[in-house]
Amino acid sequence: MKKRKKCKKRFLLALMVLFLTAYFGITDCAYATGNTPIPISFDLNVGSSADGKDVVNSLQILFYLTIIALAPSILIMMTSFTRIIVVLHFVRSAIGTQQAPPNQVLIGLALFITLFIMSPVITQVNDNALKPYSAGQINQEQAIEKGLSPIREFMFEQVNDKDLALFIDLSKVKTVANKEDIPTTTLIPAFIISELRAAFIMGFLIYIPFVVIDMVVASTLMSMGMMMLPPVMISLPFKLLLFILADGWSLVIKELVKTFYI
Numbered sequence: 001m002k003k004r005k006k007c008k009k010r011f012l013l014a015l016m017v018l019f020l021t022a023y024f025g026i027t028d029c030a031y032a033t034g035n036t037p038i039p040i041s042f043d044l045n046v047g048s049s050a051d052g053k054d055v056v057n058s059l060q061i062l063f064y065l066t067i068i069a070l071a072p073s074i075l076i077m078m079t080s081f082t083r084i085i086v087v088l089h090f091v092r093s094a095i096g097t098q099q100a101p102p103n104q105v106l107i108g109l110a111l112f113i114t115l116f117i118m119s120p121v122i123t124q125v126n127d128n129a130l131k132p133y134s135a136g137q138i139n140q141e142q143a144i145e146k147g148l149s150p151i152r153e154f155m156f157e158q159v160n161d162k163d164l165a166l167f168i169d170l171s172k173v174k175t176v177a178n179k180e181d182i183p184t185t186t187l188i189p190a191f192i193i194s195e196l197r198a199a200f201i202m203g204f205l206i207y208i209p210f211v212v213i214d215m216v217v218a219s220t221l222m223s224m225g226m227m228m229l230p231p232v233m234i235s236l237p238f239k240l241l242l243f244i245l246a247d248g249w250s251l252v253i254k255e256l257v258k259t260f261y262i
Contacts, residue, residue: 090203
């Protein structure tokens, strides 16, 4: 420890000597050439702008950077990813395996299933918005409107009417004659709440057979007087066996995908 402290002190002393030598060397050179030393300063002040366009441009750049940073989360929340990843986590928790399969596997599986479910919507967005915009046939506002239309249609098919009515009431939208009158900012949170509701209902149904196995194993161990033995240790192989015999992954994924086509 003493050697380390001495090494740190020597290192700091060497840095100070190097800094002072460089500073006075630059100053002496400036005086030797007959020039006054130029002070080095940093201006970090925020001043007012004479032109309002500069402020608007700065705010636009900040807004675009924020949108780019949040774009993955925004797109994920507007797709089927939320329901899928929550259901997969419920499956892992119900079986009782702590980190099997790991989070990376679950997220990757959820992303590919999301891509499979959302492929018709992605195709419509590409054909109706991206290709015409890249060809210069439509402007940016029209591309955004046509690109949002298939996504809104998908969310309207999955959203619960009760959740949609809740956010319409909270947003204080006066007249809603059809779907076009509902803002996207109102539709998105209603869609997310509906996805969480559906995922929790599926999670409850997934838990039931595994809870029954836990109860049977716990009661059997108590009747045998083996109260000190953790029931989870005994029930885990039986839950894995039940999941394998029922072809659990195929069954869960099939029923999960079918919920988006009802």
